[in-house]
Amino acid sequence: MITVTVAPPFATIQDLGRTGYRDSGVPVSGVADRDSALTLNSMLGNQHGAAMMEWAIAGGALRFDTGCTVAVGGAVAECFVNGKAMNPFVPVEVGAGGELRVDRIVGGRFLLVAVRGGINVPVVMGSRSTLLSAALGGLEGRRLRNGDRLLIGDAFASPNGMTRTFVHAAPSGTIGVIRGPQAHLFDEHAWTTFLNADLSVSRASDRTGYRLEGIEIRHNGDATLPSEPTCVGAIQIPGGGAPIVIMNDGPTVGGYPKIAVIRTSCLSRFAQLAPVEKVRFALDE
Numbered sequence: 201m202i203t204v205t206v207a208p209p210f211a212t213i214q215d216l217g218r219t220g221y222r223d224s225g226v227p228v229s230g231v232a233d234r235d236s237a238l239t240l241n242s243m244l245g246n247q248h249g250a251a252m253m254e255w256a257i258a259g260g261a262l263r264f265d266t267g268c269t270v271a272v273g274g275a276v277a278e279c280f281v282n283g284k285a286m287n288p289f290v291p292v293e294v295g296a297g298g299e300l301r302v303d304r305i306v307g308g309r310f311l312l313v314a315v316r317g318g319i320n321v322p323v324v325m326g327s328r329s330t331l332l333s334a335a336l337g338g339l340e341g342r343r344l345r346n347g348d349r350l351l352i353g354d355a356f357a358s359p360n361g362m363t364r365t366f367v368h369a370a371p372s373g374t375i376g377v378i379r380g381p382q383a384h385l386f387d388e389h390a391w392t393t394f395l396n397a398d399l400s401v402s403r404a405s406d407r408t409g410y411r412l413e414g415i416e417i418r419h420n421g422d423a424t425l426p427s428e429p430t431c432v433g434a435i436q437i438p439g440g441g442a443p444i445v446i447m448n449d450g451p452t453v454g455g456y457p458k459i460a461v462i463r464t465s466c467l468s469r470f471a472q473l474a475p476v477e478k479v480r481f482a483l484d485e
Contacts (some may be wrong), residue, residue, distance in 0.1 A: 204349075246317065401475055407447050
């Protein structure tokens with residue numbers, strides 16, 4: 201059992217997401233930084249889809265009422281177990297009564313806190329992921345609060361212990377994109393502007409979508425089109441011209457023209473961009 205003694209401003213339970221329901225309007229949800237989640241579960245000996253805490257904005261603290269193995273990754277944060285500094289992507293044994301404290305997040309956006317066995321909350325529509333907009337999944341469909349108690353599960357993939365420990369090295373550089381379904385509505389000037397601008401992630405960004413600031417892109421067509429299916433990573437251009445990137449809890453359909461889509465291999469890195477952080481896109485032909 202894990203007790204949330206000091207809840208951060210934003211923390212939810214997430215796994216790899218809810219698939220097979222987008223045609224019913226249900227977003228995939230799941231961890232924003234999938235690469236880090238897979239790394240943590242692998243090194244803890246968990247099943248790939250074991251649930252964990254996704255933690256953002258500020259610090260907080262957990263108490264482990266039973267002994268367990270814990271690891272953190274994703275965002276860069278000042279983390280301590282029983283007062284001792286904790287390195288990212290390094291499993292740590294914590295005895296009963298031990299405390300994990302996060303003082304602050306110093307880089308990136310989402311800190312992932314994983315335990316061996318995963319977090320055991322009810323499976324809803326095939327996933328333990330939280331979708332706040334629908335109060336679905338996770339712990340009662342909401343953010344974690346002071347006093348919440350979380351069961352440790354048995355989502356083990358390696359019955360004899362943890363898999364080998366390895367270093368998680370986040371890639372750097374530009375974010376790769378492919379042409380979107382309405383790429384033809386954007387002329388050469390629009391594409392040059394889009395691919396040569398240093399964009400900033402707006403503070404008005406969340407798990408639904410990231411707004412990007414720094415350019416206005418115009419296209420040859422209506423600002424809104426008939427709604428059509430969309431996906432995580434789709435870059436929409438609304439009437440105002442400032443791009444919006446659909447994220448894990450974003451809508452399943454949209455009518456804004458989509459100039460490009462972020463490559464799956466770059467989604468985790470993009471998701472870790474903090475507000476006001478800069479980003480540049482590169483087109484993969």
